[in-house]
Amino acid sequence: MFETVIGLEVHAQLQTQSKMFCGCATEFGSPANTRTCPVCLGLPGALPVVNQRAVEMAIRTGLALHCTVQSTNQFARKNYFYPDLPKGYQISQYDRPICENGWLELQANGTSKKVRIRRAHLEEDAGKNIHADAGSLVDLNRAGTPLIEIVTEPDMHSAEEVVSYLKSLRDVLMYIGVCDGNMEQGSLRCEPNLSLRPVGSDALGTKVELKNINSFKFVKDAIEYEIKRQTKVLSEGGTIHQETRLWDIERNQTAVMRSKEEAHDYRYFPDPDLVPLVIAEEWIEELRATIQELPKDRHQRFLRDYGLPDYDAGVLTSSRALADYFEACVTLFAEPKLISNFLMSEFLRELHQAGMTVESSPVSPERLVGLLQLVHDDTISLKVAKEIFPELFAGDKSAAQLVEEKGLRQLSDEGELLALIDAVIEQHPAQVAQYRGGKETVIGFLVGQAMKRSGGKANPQKVNALFKTRLAP
Amino acid sequence: MNQVEHVANLARLQLSREELERLSTQLSRILAYMEELNAVDTAGIPGTTSVVAGDANVLREDEVQPSLSQDQALRNAPDAVDGLFQVPQIISDR
């Protein structure tokens, strides 16, 4: 019997405007080799200068992941040759990463656990290789884009745990606005390293690094495949080689990329072109203040402060914009559950259909709350509110205006309702007799008739209650 | 000698037998000299990693500056196709 041990390296692209060490733009999708300069092309004599915003994003990432931020930082050169690396080295950090010793919580098998984060460091991305028949082609637009590499301790034991960790990490990075979290475009890349050991053993087995994984599904598939493969090799008395394996999407299997022994001799040394980066305590505290509440904390607060069900809190805190919108509504109108229900159904549906985001919603919290207040004070039914919401969404009228114009005001006046009820009683003596004879379900029919007579405007709860009093023996 | 060969390989230098022998001797002498420097007690003195006058924190604002044109970027390239640098076939990805 074997136990699986998994650690994870995640590379997240920091959402800066310009590159890590030069002013070239970082945006995705420009024509090949139109976002380069002497610095990121590695031309002789060009000197790198650190992007302050990238440093701030790295610090905020570290704080969000409960890390210690290193006061003195040094950039190092990681030396290797590859066509997408024009300088012959990657500027990275080695023995003094900017952030160390943090943790992040994951949820798996119905419980939560902390995964220790060993380090998070700043580095620059490489360019992109395209393999063609005539040779390999290189686009250096991405070369020099700032990355933060986040490395865990080998604390995970299943694909489920890794996927959960990765989702939490992605949530955090997106929430604090340092990464767009797009795995398909490569803004978030994950490289699990995986080994097996006999159950009960403390020693780590030989690990295999997995690459080419650009979706949550592939993370799960690749890890599950690799667990099976290694279990088979070890069960048959074989040995695992330390190597990097690529996930082959077509064949649904991992295949060896290269052997590691030689490749890992990077000869790191401090980059003499870059002066030390000293991070003062005040700077850290300034940045700590800019970190918004993290999704998990906000989720807990929504349960506690608004008495929402776990499901609601989860949906509402899944994006910062939606959570902000909800809280703006609650501030105006203290009916959290009514608001939550409406946001999760009608509101999100209309946004989705219009291809819009919460940020660009044409309905402000004020107008939405205006509608729900009409429901709350029985001016209109919830059903009517749902019916007119698309119009509220598409136009700029207030809910009260729409209700007035369309004559949708709910009939709640007791005198008017009683007149309606008496008319129904007179018209359906047979059903009334049945009700009086003990067949209570007939009341549904009678209420239905009264609703019909009112053109759907009568308040159904009130009609129901009034029927019961009227027909009481 | 093995070590020199290994470092040469890392640096993608192709050395002849004669060059290897000559460099091995030279490097041994350089390393011996470094050993002498190692004798100096540097405990408690932070390493000097840069000779740029005493600074720390040379930072720039996150502002986009004009890049080179594609033509300019590719001007030094021995081969280029469709705006891309062309290099000998890479067998495996990193």
Ligand SMILES: [Zn+2]
């Ligand atoms: Zn550049």
